[in-house]
Amino acid sequence: MDRLTSFLVRRLRHKTRREVRRLAMRNGLLTMKVVHVDGYLVGRYSPAFDPAHLSGDTARDRQWVRDHLAPFLIEADQQKTGGPDLSTSAPVLPGHLRRLSSGLQDSSASAAYAVHIVGKAGEALNVKNIATLLLLAAAMHESGAELRDLVRLLRQPAPVFSIHVQVEGFERALLALIEKASLVPFGPYVGMAADFTFVEDMWAWGEGEAKRVFLHVLVGDDLRLNRPTMRRQLLRALAHGSPVLAVSETNQEIPDQIDLTCDVRLAGGGIDATLIADLLEAVYGHEAASTHAILMREIDATALTLNDLAIAIRPGRPIHTSIEALAGLAARNRNEAEGDGQGGGSSSTRRIISQSSSGRRNDTKDSRSSGSSSSGSGSGGKGKSKQKPTGAEVVQPQPPEGGKDGKPPLVVETLSGYGAAKDWALGLKADLADYRSGDLDWSEMSTKLLLSGPPGTGKTTFARALCNSLQIPLVVTSVSTWLQGEYLHDVLGRMADTFAEARAQAPCILFIDEIDGIGMRVGASREYADYWNACVNKLLELLDGALKSEGVIVVGATNRPNEIDEAIRRSGRLETHIEIPRPDVPALSGILAHHLGSDLDVIAADEGREGASS
Numbered sequence: 001m002d003r004l005t006s007f008l009v010r011r012l013r014h015k016t017r018r019e020v021r022r023l024a025m026r027n028g029l030l031t032m033k034v035v036h037v038d039g040y041l042v043g044r045y046s047p048a049f050d051p052a053h054l055s056g057d058t059a060r061d062r063q064w065v066r067d068h069l070a071p072f073l074i075e076a077d078q079q080k081t082g083g084p085d086l087s088t089s090a091p092v093l094p095g096h097l098r099r100l101s102s103g104l105q106d107s108s109a110s111a112a113y114a115v116h117i118v119g120k121a122g123e124a125l126n127v128k129n130i131a132t133l134l135l136l137a138a139a140m141h142e143s144g145a146e147l148r149d150l151v152r153l154l155r156q157p158a159p160v161f162s163i164h165v166q167v168e169g170f171e172r173a174l175l176a177l178i179e180k181a182s183l184v185p186f187g188p189y190v191g192m193a194a195d196f197t198f199v200e201d202m203w204a205w206g207e208g209e210a211k212r213v214f215l216h217v218l219v220g221d222d223l224r225l226n227r228p229t230m231r232r233q234l235l236r237a238l239a240h241g242s243p244v245l246a247v248s249e250t251n252q253e254i255p256d257q258i259d260l261t262c263d264v265r266l267a268g269g270g271i272d273a274t275l276i277a278d279l280l281e282a283v284y285g286h287e288a289a290s291t292h293a294i295l296m297r298e299i300d301a302t303a304l305t306l307n308d309l310a311i312a313i314r315p316g317r318p319i320h321t322s323i324e325a326l327a328g329l330a331a332r333n334r335n336e337a338e339g340d341g342q343g344g345g346s347s348s349t350r351r352i353i354s355q356s357s358s359g360r361r362n363d364t365k366d367s368r369s370s371g372s373s374s375s376g377s378g379s380g381g382k383g384k385s386k387q388k389p390t391g392a393e394v395v396q397p398q399p400p401e402g403g404k405d406g407k408p409p410l411v412v413e414t415l416s417g418y419g420a421a422k423d424w425a426l427g428l429k430a431d432l433a434d435y436r437s438g439d440l441d442w443s444e445m446s447t448k449l450l451l452s453g454p455p456g457t458g459k460t461t462f463a464r465a466l467c468n469s470l471q472i473p474l475v476v477t478s479v480s481t482w483l484q485g486e487y488l489h490d491v492l493g494r495m496a497d498t499f500a501e502a503r504a505q506a507p508c509i510l511f512i513d514e515i516d517g518i519g520m521r522v523g524a525s526r527e528y529a530d531y532w533n534a535c536v537n538k539l540l541e542l543l544d545g546a547l548k549s550e551g552v553i554v555v556g557a558t559n560r561p562n563e564i565d566e567a568i569r570r571s572g573r574l575e576t577h578i579e580i581p582r583p584d585v586p587a588l589s590g591i592l593a594h595h596l597g598s599d600l601d602v603i604a605a606d607e608g609r610e611g612a613s614s
Contacts (some may be wrong), residue, residue: 001278001281001286002141004137005134005138005278007147008183009130009134013123013125016124016126016181017119017120017122018119020073020123021118023073023074023075024073024118024122027073027074028091029048029093029118030048030118031048032045045115046115047111047114047118048093048098049093049098050098051110051114053097054110054114054117056113058120061117063121065117066121068097071091073118125315126181127309127310127315128173128306130279131275131310132174132306133177133183134278134279134282135165135167135170135271136163138269139165139268142266142267142268143266145264149264151185154184154186155185155186158237158243159244159264160261161244161246161262161263161266162245162254162262162265163245163246163266164247164254164268165249165269166248166251166269167271168249169249169307170249171219171247171248171249172218173306175191175218178191178245186212187211187212188211188212189211189214190212190523191245192214192215193534193537194217194230212243214243214244215233215234215243216245216246216247217245218530219247219253219254220248220250230258231257234257234258234261244258246259270302271301271305271306272301272302273297273301276296280292280319280322283319283322284319292320295324296323298323299326300330300334303330304326309326311325311329312326313326390477390481390482390497390501391481392481392498392501393476394474394475394476394501394505395467395473397471409468410461410464411468411469412425412462412466413426415461415465417458417580417581418458418580419578419581421449421451421462421580424449424576424578425465425466426469428447428470429470431444431445431446432445432507442551448553448554448555448572448576449574449576449578450515450561450564450568450569450576450578451555451558451578452557452558452560452577452578452579452580453579453581457581459513459580462580463511463555466509466555470507472508473505474508475510476511477511477512478512478513479516479518481494482494482535488534492538495539499549502549503551506551506552508552508553509553510552510554512554512555512556512557513557514557515556515564515568515574516559516560516563518535518539518564518565519535519563520536520563520564520565521533536567536568539568540567540568543568543573556568561579
């Protein structure tokens with residue numbers, strides 16, 4: 001292990017142990033007081049437990065701390081309110097372990113040793129982080145980049161970095177290393193993906209602390225940004241002094257807007273024998289790695305992924321067992337790659353992401369099915385409704401004079417209990433007439449509505465009545481229909497194609513049922529964050545009108561408006577939000593009168609005859 005690699009690994013482990021000591025102090029296992037050292041104020045830790053219980057054997061003492069003091073090394077439970085549950089989460093130090101007031105002084109070697117053991121006991125060695133760091137160090141070597149130059153650039157506003165390391169999983173692993181390991185100076189950091197609206201702040205609050213915002217572009221992701229969007233996002237980040245990081249783990253190149261303007265370009269090879277040797281040395285020590293150097297030659301390192309390294313190498317496991325596991329995983333990967341000619345790594349990853357979202361998709365699947373059938377029945381006869389390739393339905397309006405049975409169509413004018421939604425619809429009807437006559441531009445109309453309310457309040461009925469009142473087609477879809485795509489690019493394609501189908505029907509109404517199923521954007525460190533963020537960002541792009549959408553009235557329906565990303569409800573998107581309340585008695589009377597129609601006259605006549613006879 002060379003000097004740079006050794007330094008970075010030591011720094012990573014130092015940062016990890018420092019966080020453990022801070023956690024132990026918050027939980028009451030350690031205490032800290034501020035002291036003067038050579039003119040500087042520093043925090044000095046001391047154990048709250050009696051160091052006399054320690055034997056001086058590092059391995060044995062580390063295990064003793066884990067056996068007796070493990071609750072003090074666990075993060076306190078965070079409730080939905082965001083704060084710790086003080087009634088249950090604060091561990092209590094047993095009386096026989098407490099340090100007596102007459103014990104050792106804070107400056108003693110025993111106290112310092114106890115603090116050191118606490119850090120080692122709570123350290124969770126993350127093999128994937130270490131492997132990612134080794135790949136980054138190798139890229140710095142191959143590119144001739146100096147560590148001091150990178151630190152100097154990070155101190156300046158708006159530095160731009162591009163990193164190309166062709167190892168499966170490197171993009172997300174590097175992002176997690178930056179955000180979670182506190183390794184990069186002048187942080188901590190929080191990443192914002194380039195495929196949605198960039199947060200125009202240099203710092204943001206997250207997990208109880210201020211974090212420096214940076215723009216990240218993961219080239220291997222399914223979502224591909226077009227050139228104008230990439231340029232716009234890059235300008236926003238640089239204008240606010242935020243760092244920009246582009247990472248690629250495939251043969252696809254870094255976007256030229258970043259590549260031509262970046263301050264540092266790092267390019268490294270993949271996993272090789274040197275990296276395996278350095279990784280085993282970091283986990284097991286130099287002596288153990290040197291002893292087993294011959295066994296490492298049996299490993300086909302180029303066939304391994306970052307996940308393979310994390311699976312095979314685990315602290316506490318014998319080193320020869322880890323080497324055998326690495327050799328077996330490499331052989332399996334090589335056989336699979338030769339068998340199908342592709343390797344299948346990225347596809348399988350996307351399949352997992354797709355399957356992981358199945359629970360969320362099922363939340364809206366039943367309501368979508370019922371909505372589809374009701375829309376079809378409301379079309380007013382055969383041939384009026386047809387299924388589209390994206391799963392959307394096109395419902396044609398019923399004629400004003402009614403169907404063959406002579407029953408008048410359902411229109412907004414006759415609806416009861418819809419309040420502001422009815423007023424919005426009638427205003428839209430007048431504006432649409434002016435638009436058709438050329439007296440009003442489409443941009444001057446209110447054509448995007450978020451309709452919310454408890455289940456059963458008639459959101460789908462409102463869309464069907466609006467179709468008949470405006471006498472334009474109704475394109476019906478739902479988020480669960482979009483999410484039926486197997487992979488992310490399928491889902492995004494369904495979304496874009498649905499809006500394209502609506503534009504082909506223009507002027508028309510695009511009704512998106514259960515729109516809350518698209519969720520909210522989440523932090524990049526959350527599992528499958530790239531999947532859900534990409535879905536939200538695609539919807540934002542489509543609602544923004546970046547693609548020409550004149551003639552399309554968008555109505556989104558939801559039972560849970562608070563679970564929709566705030567950006568979806570901003571100006572220019574679904575900015576008009578109307579809640580449909582549960583109907584009161586007069587509204588129920590009007591609804592019943594509408595559905596009963598002429599039968600109501602018969603009922604009234606019968607009641608009149610009964611009253612006369614009595």
